[in-house]
Amino acid sequence: MEFLQDLNIKTLFKPEFLNTLLHILIILIAGLIVVRLIAMIVGKTFTKKAGPQMKMLVRKVIVYTGWAVIILAVLSELGVKLSAILGAAGIVGIAVGIASQKSLGSIISGFFLVSDKAFEVGDVIQIGDKVGVVHSIDLLSIKLKTLDNMLVRIPNDEIISSSVTNITRFPIRRMDFSIQVAYRTDLNQAREILLDIARQNPLCLDEPEPFFMFTDFGDSGIGIKFAVWFEKQNFVTVKNSVFPSIKNRFDEAGIEIPFPHTTLYTGEASIPFPVRVVEDDISEEKRSHHDKAAD
């Protein structure tokens, strides 16, 4: 630190100082070039087959390490004793290491995540209850841009222990519809209508074929699982076209989509509980009461 103590206007123009300044400048420029060169060579050779995330992580590690070396070299040139700094850095390192266990865990998890290739920047993923487009994969966390345009930061160590669903990994997807039809429905007709809806909709893929299955005898009707395949980017359009088509075509064919209801029987199957409208009787009764009161 003697250098800093001796720093005054006179010393600024001494040849030693200018010499040191020149050395620092050379170290900075040469260091920057070397770091960039190493990052470029590694990027083009060792990580040639790696994905963009791995490339980004390796590049960041090289750049940060390179800058650390450059800073140490500059400090050394300024007359700072590196042994003391490195000794102190060792102690600080232990302290920081203990304090930043989670962060270190996240960094290591980040490497595992990237090598796992479960998702890439631009994929739509679901982690827990969060769904969004992968905005960036960084050393400590990934950032998700949610569908309502919010940025969610999720630490890497949290992701590594959670299940991740990659919604857009494959180019085509299947959309499932759970439908109920009334018990009196002609099931073959319902099946034909649903398959025809898929055939008529140009966004529904012909192959793989639409899926159709009767699922259960429910409380209110017979359950059907109907599924169509589509290109992943057409999710909303397919949903918004198939959904009303089912309702409209069922309405046209007189097929009822039942809501939960209960039919009461008087002990004999298929004969419903007798209900008598008594409104007229009540009115009659009220009228006679009124007449009596008037008398």
Next chain:
Amino acid sequence: MAVKKHKELPEGTWGRINFQRDEFRYWEFGKLRLWVKNEGNEWRIAREYLEEMTTAPRFAEPAEEPAGSAWNRYITEKTDSFQMKPVLPDRPIIVRPEFPLKILGDSSAALFLHIPVWLQAVAVSGKNELVLDEFPSEMLSSTWFGDMKTGELCYAFKEYLKPLPMVPSEQYWFAVCPLVIRNTSQTALDFQRFCVRAEHLTLYTGKESLYTNEIQVRFFGEDQSSQMTFASRPPETGETMKVVAEPREPYSSSLLKKSFSFLKTLTEI
């Protein structure tokens, strides 16, 4: 549906048209209806689709402004004329054999199919051609060909592969595509679907119909890609033909691609 057969394509069907400013022209092609209007440095195109195929195709007929149609606007530099070109679809097309077809080992089959043609609207300025848009003559549904990871998106087509002799389509909006499949393996080729790489085909026009160059496919076995070769000249029909559309994607002398789909592949999905 009775479709009127036209012996010859109308004169200048695919040629250049000189549009007056604010003039409307009308095309009816397959299920497609198109109105084109010239507004100097701007072209306007409106389209609609009919429920059924048209029975009376129309090409560049003078027309009135359509009521209630949504116009697409295309801003260009000053252009001299307009051309409506036939082009093949931009993705492969999946077709099925008309009847269960089994090509035995070391045998070959000569087949043909009809491919639906699109219209490409082109504004012409001297030697420069500006593609404004493309319009399918009918909306084809999409289909998936291959497995989930390496497969590709194609158009599904209801037409079938038919055996020769080649029959020109009665409708202008189909191009006749000859196909020769050679099974060079020792096992029988029993396929459910065939992938026609329309993006590599050249489109020719004859007097009566549109044609593509012949596709020759060599089948080596179910687990191997097939070798596809595209003829460099139009099929021999006795007609004089000229090129109306070059292949969308250039290709080398032959391609190695998956071309057949088997029952086994379909059930894997």
